[in-house]
Amino acid sequence: MNLSDRVNSIEISGIRQFYNKVRKVDGALSLTLGEPDFDVPSSIKKYMGEALDKNITHYTSNEGLLSLRKKISSYLDEFKIHYDEEEICVTVGGSEGLASVFGAIINPEDKVLIPSPGYPAYSALTKLYGGEEVLYKLKEDFSIDVEKLRKLIEEEKPKAIVISYPSNPTGATLSKNNCVELYELLKDKEIFIITDEIYSGIVYEEEYNSLAQFEELKEKTIYVSGFSKLFSMTGLRLGYVCASPKYIKGIIKYHQYNVSCAHSVTQYAVAEGFDEALQESKKYVGEFRKRRDYIIERLKDMGMETYIPGGAFYVFPSIRKYGMSSQDFCEEFLNQYKVAIVPGDAFSSGGEGFVRISYAYSMDQLKDGMDKLEKFLKHLNK
Numbered sequence: 125m126n127l128s129d130r131v132n133s134i135e136i137s138g139i140r141q142f143y144n145k146v147r148k149v150d151g152a153l154s155l156t157l158g159e160p161d162f163d164v165p166s167s168i169k170k171y172m173g174e175a176l177d178k179n180i181t182h183y184t185s186n187e188g189l190l191s192l193r194k195k196i197s198s199y200l201d202e203f204k205i206h207y208d209e210e211e212i213c214v215t216v217g218g219s220e221g222l223a224s225v226f227g228a229i230i231n232p233e234d235k236v237l238i239p240s241p242g243y244p245a246y247s248a249l250t251k252l253y254g255g256e257e258v259l260y261k262l263k264e265d266f267s268i269d270v271e272k273l274r275k276l277i278e279e280e281k282p283k284a285i286v287i288s289y290p291s292n293p294t295g296a297t298l299s300k301n302n303c304v305e306l307y308e309l310l311k312d313k314e315i316f317i318i319t320d321e322i323y324s325g326i327v328y329e330e331e332y333n334s335l336a337q338f339e340e341l342k343e344k345t346i347y348v349s350g351f352s353k354l355f356s357m358t359g360l361r362l363g364y365v366c367a368s369p370k371y372i373k374g375i376i377k378y379h380q381y382n383v384s385c386a387h388s389v390t391q392y393a394v395a396e397g398f399d400e401a402l403q404e405s406k407k408y409v410g411e412f413r414k415r416r417d418y419i420i421e422r423l424k425d426m427g428m429e430t431y432i433p434g435g436a437f438y439v440f441p442s443i444r445k446y447g448m449s450s451q452d453f454c455e456e457f458l459n460q461y462k463v464a465i466v467p468g469d470a471f472s473s474g475g476e477g478f479v480r481i482s483y484a485y486s487m488d489q490l491k492d493g494m495d496k497l498e499k500f501l502k503h504l505n506k
């Protein structure tokens with residue numbers, strides 16, 4: 125007996141595969157994971173306790189607590205993104221949000237345009253639902269080549285495109301110029317725009333650009349986000365999807381049969397503790413910025429070519445000049461210096477020639493990791 129062809133067609137994520145290798149190396153320092161190292165904001169903890177005391181432990185409506193959807197709606201206004209509470213479905217993390225979106229829109233053999241390098245779930249979900257991934261390679265600065273995209277859309281006739289900024293793995297954000305070019309390209313096309321903005325709360329720039337800001341694109345845009353990164357609560361599993369009334373109902377149907385609803389205690393805690401938690405999260409962003417600046421300076425001193433990320437908590441330097449595959453580079457670094465970073469090819473072919481370093485770790489750990497990377501590079505250059 126075999127499992128389904130669809131399950132057999134995907135692998136566990138390259139990030140996890142590498143993380144599993146790291147766990148076998150005694151005393152290894154891991155700079156691999158994409159989760160903030162801060163404690164969950166105290167207001168969230170407080171209201172989780174209150175939720176239990178009040179026995180808010182039953183199913184909520186499928187789409188989630190109204191109080192939380194209202195909070196999300198007004199939070200998104202800050203980004204000039206407007207969704208009413210009826211256009212929002214609260215999900216079990218961004219992951220289940222993405223799964224419900226892909227499940228609701230993909231028919232077998234539908235094509236989905238996916239950024240390369242990009243977060244591995246997009247390709248895996250496309251295949252799980254019987255669709256076909258069409259990778260679009262990002263430019264050297266990890267922006268989108270709109271002319272190439274135009275051709276791909278004409279040739280492949282995809283049903284959906286995934287846009288993912290601030291990006292995992294590159295930390296790149298969407299520039300105003302690129303955003304307007306994309307809007308011009310996509311406004312007349314019949315295509316779903318799935319915009320994954322889970323890192324939108326962790327940005328180091330004033331201006332925030334998103335295709336979800338364009339009223340004219342609203343009907344076909346599906347916005348995915350969540351609280352894992354913003355409130356440092358990856359284990360509490362809370363995310364959300366926003367879409368026009370025409371499509372959100374189908375997404376909620378999918379979500380209903382998958383999970384019924386998101387965790388009631390967490391939903392309540394985020395709804396009630398939101399404003400205080402948001403204040404606390406601003407401190408995390410300040411800390412991430414310091415770490416980013418530190419890592420960038422160290423990498424530059426070592427002669428590594430790197431793009432300066434405008435958001436998230438990753439840097440994605442090039443390793444091309446060392447003439448090794450990203451897997452070999454990371455394995456040697458791990459074996460010789462006991463430091464783990466993620467090979468770029470875990471983010472599809474466009475990530476080859478790069479490595480992802482997560483700076484969601486303490487300054488002491490980052491310093492240790494950078495000192496060892498410096499020694500490793502000196503050894504490679506010999």
Ligand SMILES: Cc1ncc(COP(=O)(O)O)c(C=O)c1O
Pocket residue numbers: 158216217218219220243288291292320322349350351352353358362363
């Ligand atoms: C780009 C991106 N989207 C979605 C997710 C899913 O996050 P979660 O399910 O924890 O909300 C992640 C997690 O790393 C991510 O990097």
